[in-house]
Amino acid sequence: MSQSPKKTIYLANPYGFSEDQKAILLPRIVESLESLGLEVWEPFERNNQVDFSDPGWAYQVGQADFRDVRDSDAIFAVVNGVPPDEGVMVELGMAIALGKPTFLFRDDFRRVTDSEEYPLNLMLFTGMPRDNWRDYYYTSVSEITSEDKALSRWARGK
Numbered sequence: 001m002s003q004s005p006k007k008t009i010y011l012a013n014p015y016g017f018s019e020d021q022k023a024i025l026l027p028r029i030v031e032s033l034e035s036l037g038l039e040v041w042e043p044f045e046r047n048n049q050v051d052f053s054d055p056g057w058a059y060q061v062g063q064a065d066f067r068d069v070r071d072s073d074a075i076f077a078v079v080n081g082v083p084p085d086e087g088v089m090v091e092l093g094m095a096i097a098l099g100k101p102t103f104l105f106r107d108d109f110r111r112v113t114d115s116e117e118y119p120l121n122l123m124l125f126t127g128m129p130r131d132n133w134r135d136y137y138y139t140s141v142s143e144i145t146s147e148d149k150a151l152s153r154w155a156r157g158k
Helices: 019-035 057-071 086-097 150-155
Strands: 008-012 039-041 074-078 102-105
Touching (some): 019 074
Parallel strands (some): 008 039, 074 102
């Protein structure tokens, strides 16, 4: 009996721009997602093959990231910052428009909203269910693997 392919999750994040975040924070998130049986598509890792000295490298990276968002099964977006990283916001918007399951990670306690209900711009939550959006919103790395949250249920196909 053949094994079904792993579900893929695009890890939208700004951590590749900082050596410390890339070395310390990013691996913890990747490991947590992989422990759920997911194949993690992390854009900084996947774009290492682009020669950044070539003219047009930025276009190549943008197109590769778009293809990965389009071809992944879901998105897990790190939305720290005030405001969150604009590249992550674009990737999240693409995923929402494509109807991908969306999961948000924010361990930054600052509120960035006019809404009393949501901790961020309300548009970031349009890819989530209305009533139980908190199941798709993560505030710590340890919470990523919680069996009570939506990501774990989605990874298990439930």
